[in-house]
Each structure stands twice: as structure tokens, then as C-alpha cells.
Amino acid sequence: MSLVEVDKDGAVLTVRVNNPPFNLLTTATMAELGTVLAAADRDPGVRAVVLASAVPDTFIGHYDLEEVLAVADGLGLPVTPRAAYPALWLVAGLLRVPMLRDAVERTPAAGIAALLRFHGVVRRMRDSDTVFVAAIDGPALGGGFELALACDIRIIGDGSYGIGLHETLMGLIPAGGGTQIMSRALGPARAVELILAGRLLDPQAALATGIVHRLVDSKDVAELAHQTAARIATRPPMTIRAAKQAVYVGGSVSLRRGMAMERARFLALVSRRPAQNAMRRYVRQLAHHRETGKDLAEFTRDRLPAWQARTAADFVD
Structure with missing residues (x-):
């Protein structure tokens, strides 16, 4: 089963994450997503991407915590931020060498590689000349919400569910670009309050804060996301x-x-x-x-x- 499904309609590519039941992000999911988005970047026929879910009533869940725990175990001793910089720099350098890339994935540094890969996907989305539209029709937590934040436009369906960055509830901080993008979108004061509290927002509250752009009936999310993407895709x-x-x-x-x-x-x-x-x-x-x-x-x-x-x-x- 493919973890990422794609469907092209004109200049719009719809990308659906498919990892039931909770649509959690994994190393394999992010690898597939990265490959799909890299191909879209190279395709002049793709002018807009809709990021969606293939799992009913769910957008994209957080990163699989079992994998995160494996990363922590691989690190062994506690690491200070100062010590983390050279490790990140070293692994990033190794990943740029094709013949070493697979070898890194089989070492304790695989977790660092996964973090760098996630950041690479987010940077690609932000730097691309393709517009990204998030079609949020269910819970979007942690890393899943960070992928929504990486999109240029976010459309959400009404319902009884929450979206947000809840990593501080587990003693962590968002690590998929969430601290940076949310602070730029909402301002530092609102962003730090939401992140520190680990508070989730229902669709109505998300619209009120300005973190999403449109709130519609849940059955209309996919259609409006596609229409929005197709319209903006006409821009050079x-x-x-x-x-x-x-x-x-x-x-x-x-x-x-x-x-x-x-x-x-x-x-x-x-x-x-x-x-x-x-x-x-x-x-x-x-x-x-x-x-x-x-x-x-x-x-x-x-x-x-x-x-x-x-x-x-x-x-x-």
C-alpha cells in the first residue's frame, strides 16, 4: 500500500497521506512525500498542490512517537543544543553523498536524518514556485499540523475536532518548523501561548486566530481546496x-x-x-x-x- 496517493487534474496535483487508522507520519511516509513533492517541483505541468488525507475524518496525525522514542534511544546520553549543532551538520553532509545516504539510515543517526528530511519537505513547500493548499477535514496534530502550516493556504471543515501543536504536553517542542511558521503567522505572543499550553483549536477558533484562511462545511473542503488551487495556479x-x-x-x-x-x-x-x-x-x-x-x-x-x-x-x- 502506498503511503502517499497522488491525483493530477489539470495543473493541480492532489497529494493524499494514507496511513490508517490515525494517519500518523513515519519515516517512510515522509520519504514518499518528499519524493512526490520533488517530482512535482520538476514538473512544469504542476502549478498547485492540494495536501489532503486519504483517511476519512482525519487530516494528518502527529509523527509516530514510537519512531521518536527510537531516535531518543539512539542518542544515548542527553544532548545539549550546543552539541546538537555539529551532529546535525555532520549528518546533513553525509546525506548529500548518495552512496552514504542508505548507510546513515542504518545507524543511530537515522533519527537525525528523519528530522532533516522533514525540514527539507517544509522548506521545499515554502520555497517552491508552486502554491500549496491544505484541505483540513479532521484532526491535524503535531507534525501533521506543521505540514498544514507549511502550506500557503489552509481551508478547514467545520466539526468537533482539534488542530494544533501539542508537543509540549510530552516535554518536547514542535520540530517540523512549527515554532517558526506559527510565530510568523500569528506573531510571537499568540504563538508562544498556544505552543506552551499545547492547546488545540477547534475549526471555529482556528479561523478566529487567523491560522486558517477559510472555514466551510466539511463536505465542501476538498472542492474548495481544489478550486482555490486551480485559480492560483493560473499565476505565473x-x-x-x-x-x-x-x-x-x-x-x-x-x-x-x-x-x-x-x-x-x-x-x-x-x-x-x-x-x-x-x-x-x-x-x-x-x-x-x-x-x-x-x-x-x-x-x-x-x-x-x-x-x-x-x-x-x-x-x-
Whole structure:
């Protein structure tokens, strides 16, 4: 049985994690997911990915704690953060050598390799010129919620279940990028409160905090996620990458550096013909609208909605 199922519809690739009954993440699951996402990154026909579950009434559970315990046993003695840095650096270097990769997986360092692999998947999702949409239709805990956080857009179905980072309940901290992404999404004050408390949010509370973008009936999650992904997939890849980098990278550095990154990417986009064609079309439509005596409010209501489903590449003079 495959732990990760894929289904392509146009430019949208739906990726479903399939590890019943609780859809826990494992080393094998993350390896398959990493392979699928790497292939999607190389495929110019994939412009958006919907991350979903193949297990009914569950999104993605936390990382399998039996595997985490095996990692702890492999470490032997307690490790300080200072000592962990060189170990992580060494294992990362070994994993870059193909002939050594399999050997590392058979050593006590396999747990470190699994942690690095998880981070690699999250970085790929954030750095990609592909848009990622999470279709959350059930519990999303720990590592499963961190994969949802790594998505650009999160759509959740209403119901009686919780999502969140509960690792502190076991004396741990989130280790799949959750501390970093949540603090950037909610701000340090709200993020640290949720993480320290290990508190789960029901769908209504998740929407209220801003950690998810849309709340819909549970039966509509998959359809809305696909529609959202298909709509954004029409944007040029360079535009998606530039926007994501400006927000995700620029938003975590100083304002001066962030604005420098923003203007550099803006100039790179504005210098290209697709954006220029779209701007010319926009100017003509706005001028026509003004000549008919209509105001800007009518323009935003009557004209702009049609642009939401188009990309700059559609506007060719």
C-alpha cells in the first residue's frame, strides 16, 4: 500500500497521506512525500498542490512517537543544543553523498536524518514556485499540523475536532518548523501561548486566530481546496515564487532588508512582457470604464472579479 496517493487534474496535483487508522507520519511516509513533492517541483505541468488525507475524518496525525522514542534511544546520553549543532551538520553532509545516504539510515543517526528530511519537505513547500493548499477535514496534530502550516493556504471543515501543536504536553517542542511558521503567522505572543499550553483549536477558533484562511462545511473542503488551487495556479510561476519569498523570507528579516527584497522582485517581474501586457490591458479597461461614467467602486465590482481567474500570461497584445 502506498503511503502517499497522488491525483493530477489539470495543473493541480492532489497529494493524499494514507496511513490508517490515525494517519500518523513515519519515516517512510515522509520519504514518499518528499519524493512526490520533488517530482512535482520538476514538473512544469504542476502549478498547485492540494495536501489532503486519504483517511476519512482525519487530516494528518502527529509523527509516530514510537519512531521518536527510537531516535531518543539512539542518542544515548542527553544532548545539549550546543552539541546538537555539529551532529546535525555532520549528518546533513553525509546525506548529500548518495552512496552514504542508505548507510546513515542504518545507524543511530537515522533519527537525525528523519528530522532533516522533514525540514527539507517544509522548506521545499515554502520555497517552491508552486502554491500549496491544505484541505483540513479532521484532526491535524503535531507534525501533521506543521505540514498544514507549511502550506500557503489552509481551508478547514467545520466539526468537533482539534488542530494544533501539542508537543509540549510530552516535554518536547514542535520540530517540523512549527515554532517558526506559527510565530510568523500569528506573531510571537499568540504563538508562544498556544505552543506552551499545547492547546488545540477547534475549526471555529482556528479561523478566529487567523491560522486558517477559510472555514466551510466539511463536505465542501476538498472542492474548495481544489478550486482555490486551480485559480492560483493560473499565476505565473515567477510571480508565485517572488510573492512567497517576499512574504516568507522578507517578513522574517529587518524591514530594510525585507523591502529591498520586495523591490528587487518587483523590478524583476515588471520588466517582463506578461506583466506589461496585463498592465496595458488593465489601463485600457479602466479608461473605458471611466469613459462610461462609472466610478471605481463599480470597476472593482464589475470588472476585477473576472481577473481573479486569469494570469498575466493571458493578456497578449
